[in-house]
Amino acid sequence: MEYKEERFSISYDAEDNGLSDHKISAKDLGNAILGMNELVSEVYKTMYNDSSEAVELKVTAPAKEGSFIVEFLMASATPEVVSALRYIGIATATTAIAGGSLFEIVKAIKNKKIINVRFDKAKKFAHIDLGDETIVTDMTLGQLATDKKVRAALDKVAHEPLKGKKGASFKVIDEKEVTQFSATNDEVLSLSQMPEGSLEEHITDIEFTTVTFTQINFDSSKGWKMKHQGEERKVEMLDKNFLTKVAERKQEFVKDDLFEVRLQSESIRRITSRTSKKYKILEVTGHFASKERRLV
The missing domain is CATH 3.30.70 (Alpha-Beta Plaits)
Incomplete structure (x- = not known):
């Protein structure tokens, strides 16, 4: 044809x-x-x-x-x-x-951050939430924009x-x-790329909890892993005092020891994809070990 x-x-x-x-x-x-x-x-x-x-x-x-x-x-x-x-x-x-x-809809959005987009499949419309206003358009145009x-x-x-x-x-x-x-x-x-943070919800939570370290790095805050709530997760170690003590006493560090920490979790929930989560240890507040081995 x-x-x-x-x-x-x-x-x-x-x-x-x-x-x-x-x-x-x-x-x-x-x-x-x-x-x-x-x-x-x-x-x-x-x-x-x-x-x-x-x-x-x-x-x-x-x-x-x-x-x-x-x-x-x-x-x-x-x-x-x-x-x-x-x-x-x-x-x-x-x-x-x-x-x-598409050109008209993106022009109407005026380079504003997109908070949310809701699709009404029955009526074939999309509702684009910009915070201070909502643009209603064809469902396909909503997907494209x-x-x-x-x-x-x-x-x-x-x-x-x-x-x-x-x-x-x-x-x-x-x-x-x-x-x-x-x-x-x-x-x-x-008529540009979507502004930073569009279709994202940022949630930060800080808690005191206990963890064990399954991977450590004597030279950097990166490259650490912890076991938390039964799951192994990557974590960034931001407690500089603890990092110094670990570097000074390499031979005495036991990976399976239990530590009390102030843990920060940062979640980014994306409307169009799965949630991502990052963990940071702000402070190590306790080390459950014999007195002579305690790092905190």
Whole structure:
């Protein structure tokens, strides 16, 4: 089966002689082109759970007055690839999508930290919680706008080439030279990676507890392991006095000895993946051993 070709262009402009004279740094251009390929590929994979190389993207760069324009050609665009382009906002939409496009939703988020995203599968909507407001959009757009890989690729395409430039302007133009999306100045800044801490909940807890050490490092706070609540876990030893005593009395340290410690646990609960946890011993407060062997 033969499929049609899809053409679209990306326009970069700013108060910058290089862009208006059709010049852009090789690094910025290369990253933008790779970013566009990654963006379409990641959106396709997310929408269809397909890791195959279905995207065949080619580039021409015609010089047009007043800006630097990169023209893309999507060869053999399958209906699925066309749909992915439509969700991104780089193909003429045949039907409306709630929220418009990936470009529009990310622009509306305004580079704010995303607190949570809730999907209503029955109504096919996503609720993106930004703390001070909630954006309701198409469920697929919600998935794409909160996907780190998609946002990283979008950053390469739209934000990085114009980073730090005054009067920045970014446009997506279809093959009929109709502008499908535009962003200027601070709006361009919003087309970037998700802010640090998005979709994460940080929980810190400190407790007095008892542990045994199953692995020690006489020379560093790293490389320690403890047995705590029946589980062996990596732990960072932050008690410098205890580290000094251990280094001075290497021969007397018995790994199976029981210690009382002030233990800090740091949990990062990620909405889109499993929780990670780190442990740090702030202070060793007791050593259950004979008097002559006690380190604390």
